[in-house]
Amino acid sequence: MASSSTLRHINQARVLDALRKHGPRSRVGLSELLGLQRSTITVITGALMDEGLVREVHDDAVSQKGAGRPRVQLELCPDGAYFAGLDLGNEISTAIVVDLSGAEVGRASAATDRTDPASAERKLLELLGAILGDHDEVRPRLQGIGITVPGTVVEGKIERAPILGWRQVSFGDVIARETGLPVLIDNDANAAAISEAQFGIGRDSSDLLYILLDTGVGTGLVLDRRVYRGSLGQVGEAGHIRIPQGATPLAQWPSVESVIGLSALRDRYIALGGTAADFDGMLQELRDGEQSAATAVTEWQQHLIWFTSTLVWMLSPQLVVFGGRTSAILETDEAMSAVVRGTEADPERTNFAVSAFGTDAIAMGAAALPMSEFFSLPVLRPEQSNAPRRARTSTGSTA
Incomplete structure (x- = not known):
């Protein structure tokens, strides 16, 4: 039987995902959409508001007709969480940070350092550092980092990247260790597909x-x-x-x-x-x-x-x-x-x-990897320990 803590996290994830997919909803609307009791929704949304992930907005349509108070709706708070995407391109490497709504906060690009995997990883860290240096608000709420590579990725290891000339390469461990954040790594096309399915035209x-x-x-x-x-x-x-x-x-x-x-x-x-x-x-x-x-x-x-x-x-x-x-x-x-x-x-x-997304498709896909994990079950919380995790493949991501 699931513990009360697990059930709470599952229901929080469901509420967050509902607001992501369907936009602002009243508490009553969320109750009907998710099939949860109104009292349960009140408790869940209260906790999410305390964490800064959800906020209230007022619908003035009712009051403009001269009847009652403005209707209160809930929506995701864009600055409640951030996600980083690092695209190791064949020619250009790009770092991008998006907020909880999927909107871009900052980006940095440079020629890919193809000297060796360690140099390429350091370059990606430099690009991410440049963004974080310009946006002090991001680091405390940065939930995870996604990395995309032009090759086959299995269990956090680049099996082969023909254009780069790499085989059997571990990648992402340095980034995980130095940032203290979860790092997920995946093939560039897979990540771009996740991005399209989550907040693109799919x-x-x-x-x-x-x-x-x-x-x-x-x-x-x-x-x-x-x-x-x-x-x-x-x-x-x-x-x-x-x-x-x-x-x-x-x-x-x-x-x-x-x-x-x-x-x-x-x-x-x-x-x-x-x-x-x-x-x-x-x-x-x-x-x-x-x-x-x-x-x-x-x-x-x-x-x-x-x-x-x-x-x-x-x-x-x-x-x-x-x-x-x-x-x-x-x-x-x-x-x-x-x-x-x-x-x-x-x-x-x-x-x-x-x-x-045009030329940003892969970088957005990289950011979609940790974003997908955030909205999955159980959801990653800002108060959870940010102990380093080994870089791994994003498997079974729900789009």
Whole structure:
């Protein structure tokens, strides 16, 4: 039988999650929504208000009609808790801090230190320190840190990160030890999928397929509102799927990542005579109708359609979200329509969209890892001990 303390934490978590998902509610509304007695709701919300996690707001609609006092509703208090996300990117590392509402508080970025894992970890600590130095209010209520990496992560260890050239690497222990906070580490596409499902455009979808289009190509899969990783934790490594090349031996078939990845797109663009210095320049040329950019993107899009179609017909998700830098190509109605038509998916069953987080998708995903833990059962409380915990994979996160 669960103890009274455990039941209290479970009910507190349910109230917090309800306010996160449904917005401000009166105590009566929370009682009806959660099926709890009003007296229980009063006790729970009182404790949450004492902790600074929930606050009262007044609805003046009733008083404006000349009847009764303003209706009191409850909402999450944004500065009641904070969460940090550290994105170890292939090229750029980013630290971001968000509040309890998911709004950004601060950020810092720098070129990824690829010297070795220890140097990369120190760089992430420096970036986080820069944010905390500018926001004194954050540190006392910082609940946890999420780390995203471009590779396969199993039980807190980077099994392989091909672009970085790392295998069997422990990562995050230094950050956990020096901050004294829980640290969770996950694959970048998985974390981005969690972010979309929690406070992105996938909040109303039980099944979501996130396709990360950047230097690397990966996927994150949410099934029945939970991230699915498979027995080996490698479900999201779809960028390693081979693209058939006729009679060419299988070992020589190119991977999806080697054809759809940002580096491959840029190489093809340059081979066609493109001269823009970076992806943003190429994207502008595409908008201006420059031929080398248009041809390179058309070829890229055909491979993307094949890849997306394969996944959609196999997984049948409610929503497909494209994220990462090269997803910007799909922001026009014409480009997205071409992908939807090419997959031949049923538009009544599967929707397609570009992530609203843009280039921030992975960093927001990193912050979503501890945020997901905060709203899970039992919920992490500000008064709990902040003893260091070993960095670990975020497993079974409820989106």
